Amino acid sequence: xxxxxxxxxxxxxQEGESSSLNCSYTVSGLRGLFWYRQDPGKGPEFLFTLYSAxxxxxxxxxxxxxxKKESFLHITAPKPEDSATYLCAVQARGNxxxxxxxxxxxxxxx
Amino acid sequence: DSGVTQTPKHLITATGxxxxxxxxxxxxxxxxxxxxxxxxQGLQFLIQYYNGEERAKGNILERFSAQQFPDLHSxxxxxSLELGDSALYFCASSSHRASSYNEQFFGPGTRLTVL
Numbered sequence: 240x241x242x243x244x245x246x247x248x249x250x251x252x253q254e255g256e257s258s259s260l261n262c263s264y265t266v267s268g269l270r271g272l273f274w275y276r277q278d279p280g281k282g283p284e285f286l287f288t289l290y291s292a293x294x295x296x297x298x299x300x301x302x303x304x305x306x307k308k309e310s311f312l313h314i315t316a317p318k319p320e321d322s323a324t325y326l327c328a329v330q331a332r333g334n335x336x337x338x339x340x341x342x343x344x345x346x347x348x349x
Numbered sequence: 350d351s352g353v354t355q356t357p358k359h360l361i362t363a364t365g366x367x368x369x370x371x372x373x374x375x376x377x378x379x380x381x382x383x384x385x386x387x388x389x390q391g392l393q394f395l396i397q398y399y400n401g402e403e404r405a406k407g408n409i410l411e412r413f414s415a416q417q418f419p420d421l422h423s424x425x426x427x428x429s430l431e432l433g434d435s436a437l438y439f440c441a442s443s444s445h446r447a448s449s450y451n452e453q454f455f456g457p458g459t460r461l462t463v464l
Binding site for chain 2: 271283288326330
């Protein structure tokens with residue numbers, strides 16, 4: 240059974256204080272690893288797809304990396320508007336549905 | 350805005366009732382996925398349709414069913430509702446185009462409250 244574990248559950252940062260969110264996964268053949276951002280009461284917003292170990296993707300203050308067992312979402316010099324829940328999900332070979340982790344709730348204080 | 354639309358935004362009903370949630374995928378997307386998000390379970394995959402046909406099933410209860418119509422919109426039917434069915438229900442769609450076929454784009458969700 241595919242499993243995704245995200246840590247920490249919650250993270251409070253001061254504006255400008257860089258940090259990383261972790262996503263550990265076990266999957267029977269990784270097809271893709273996805274990062275989403277979710278604001279309260281809204282649908283998940285797609286951020287990145289990573290397909291193979293060593294791959295990196297960047298978007299503004301966010302950078303996602305992938306190894307064979309985990310992915311990191313690095314947040315550089317965050318701003319209050321980066322406050323949200325960040326969700327990690329995996330897609331296994333032969334499947335198209337996503338298995339999600341429980342998310343990291345990020346709060347960036349001004 | 351992801352391009353995926355869902356109606357209604359909120360739904361309040363009583364136990365034992367039946368409701369229908371509607372989803373329109375992004376233009377050109379053939380696959381529709383339904384997910385349930387509750388506080389204790391997180392986001393859980395329910396069912397997938399591809400071009401009108403059921404493609405994959407997840408943890409969907411027998412009381413729940415879905416279909417995808419020729420215009421590609423989809424409906425999720427929930428019947429004999431229980432208090433525990435209260436949750437956010439999301440629809441997502443994907444294109445299956447070679448450059449981005451794995452990515453799923455989510456709608457704004459329907460919040461279901463069962464009283």
